[in-house]
Amino acid sequence: MKIERTLNNNAAIATNQNGVNVLVMGPGIAFNKKVGDQVEIAKVEKTLFLNDKETMNKFTDLVIDVPMSEVDISERIINFAKIKIGKKLNEIIYVNLTDHIHMAIKRAKEGVFLSNPLKWDIARFYPDEFAVGQKAVQVINDSQEVGLADDEAAFIAVHFVNAENEDSSQQNLxxxxxxxxxxxxxxxxxxxxxxxxxxxxxxxxxxxxxxxxxxxxxxxxxxxxxxxxxxxxxxxxxxxxxxxxxxxxxxxxxxxxxxxxxxxxxxxxxxxxxxxxxxx
Structure with a gap:
C-alpha cells in the first residue's frame, strides 16, 4: 500500500492493491512519511473503508484530531451494536459516535457531565440501543478512567437509533x-x-x-x-x-x-x- 495522505503520526490514507483509498492506523505508521511512500504493514493495527465518499472524508478529517484509542473504542462499540441491535447501520455512525465519544471524554476529564432528561424514556423505548450505550460507557470508563453515567448511555443510544435509518432525512429524529x-x-x-x-x-x-x-x-x-x-x-x-x-x-x-x-x-x-x- 502506498500513502496518499498523512493525517497524523498514527494515521494515513493509503491506496490498497485494488486501487481503493483506505484509512490505515497504527502507532507511528505515518511518522516521517510522505506521499508515495510504502506503508509498513507491520505497523498497521486498523484499516477502515466507508462506501460513502462524503462520510469517509468526514471521518478522515475527524481522525486528525481524535486519539487512536478513542477511534478504537468507537469501532468496538459499533461492532458490538451490530450484533446487539441486529440492524444495518448508516455509515455516518462512525463519524457521529467517534466525535461524540471524543467530546464526552474531554468533558469528563474537565469534570463536566451533561444530564439527559429523557434517559429513562430512551431506555424504555429503545432497550437494545440503551444497552449498547451502557456497554459504551463501561468501556470508556474502564479505558479512560472517567466516570460517565447512564445519562451518557442514553446520548450514545440516540446515535444508534438515528443510524438505523438509511434515509438521511429520517436521521436525528x-x-x-x-x-x-x-x-x-x-x-x-x-x-x-x-x-x-x-x-x-x-x-x-x-x-x-x-x-x-x-x-x-x-x-x-x-x-x-x-x-x-x-x-x-x-x-x-x-x-x-x-x-x-x-x-x-x-x-x-x-x-x-x-x-x-x-x-x-x-x-x-x-x-x-x-x-x-x-x-x-
Whole structure:
C-alpha cells in the first residue's frame, strides 16, 4: 500500500492493491512519511473503508484530531451494536459516535457531565440501543478512567437509533420521537388513571405504533388517508373511551405540533389503545 495522505503520526490514507483509498492506523505508521511512500504493514493495527465518499472524508478529517484509542473504542462499540441491535447501520455512525465519544471524554476529564432528561424514556423505548450505550460507557470508563453515567448511555443510544435509518432525512429524529411517544403515552395513562405492563405484547405494539406515528409528525407526513370514516364511527361506539382518548391525543398534537391527525391515524390509535386497556 502506498500513502496518499498523512493525517497524523498514527494515521494515513493509503491506496490498497485494488486501487481503493483506505484509512490505515497504527502507532507511528505515518511518522516521517510522505506521499508515495510504502506503508509498513507491520505497523498497521486498523484499516477502515466507508462506501460513502462524503462520510469517509468526514471521518478522515475527524481522525486528525481524535486519539487512536478513542477511534478504537468507537469501532468496538459499533461492532458490538451490530450484533446487539441486529440492524444495518448508516455509515455516518462512525463519524457521529467517534466525535461524540471524543467530546464526552474531554468533558469528563474537565469534570463536566451533561444530564439527559429523557434517559429513562430512551431506555424504555429503545432497550437494545440503551444497552449498547451502557456497554459504551463501561468501556470508556474502564479505558479512560472517567466516570460517565447512564445519562451518557442514553446520548450514545440516540446515535444508534438515528443510524438505523438509511434515509438521511429520517436521521436525528430520535429525541423528538422519544418526546412525542412519552407525551402520548402520558395522555393515555392520565385518561385511564393507570400504569401499563411494559413487558406485554400489546404495550410493545402500542409503543411501536407511536414511534412511527411520532416520526410522521416530525416529518409532516400522513398515512394515505383511505375512506375510514364508517369504520371509525363503528369504533367510536364500540370503543368509546379509547376513541375519546385518541381525540385528546389529536387535540394535543394539533395544538403543540400543528399536525392534523387524519381519520386513518385516529383509527389506528383507537385500535391500539383499546387493546392496551381492554382488561381495565
Amino acid at each position: 430520535a429525541y423528538g420521537i422519544t418526546k412525542i411517544v412519552k407525551e402520548c403515552e402520558d395522555i393515555v395513562k392520565d385518561y385511564f388513571h393507570t400504569e401499563f405492563d411494559e413487558q406485554s405484547l400489546n404495550y410493545y405494539r402500542f409503543i411501536t405504533h407511536l414511534k412511527f406515528f411520532a416520526q410522521r409528525i416530525l416529518q409532516g407526513k400522513h398515512y394515505d388517508d383511505e375512506e375510514d370514516d364508517d369504520l371509525l364511527e363503528t369504533l367510536e361506539h364500540r370503543y368509546a373511551k379509547p376513541y375519546q382518548c385518541s381525540q385528546k391525543i389529536k387535540e394535543y398534537i394539533s395544538e403543540k405540533y400543528n399536525f392534523t391527525i387524519t381519520s386513518s391515524e385516529l383509527l389506528y390509535l383507537t385500535v391500539h389503545i383499546s387493546r392496551l386497556v381492554k382488561n381495565l
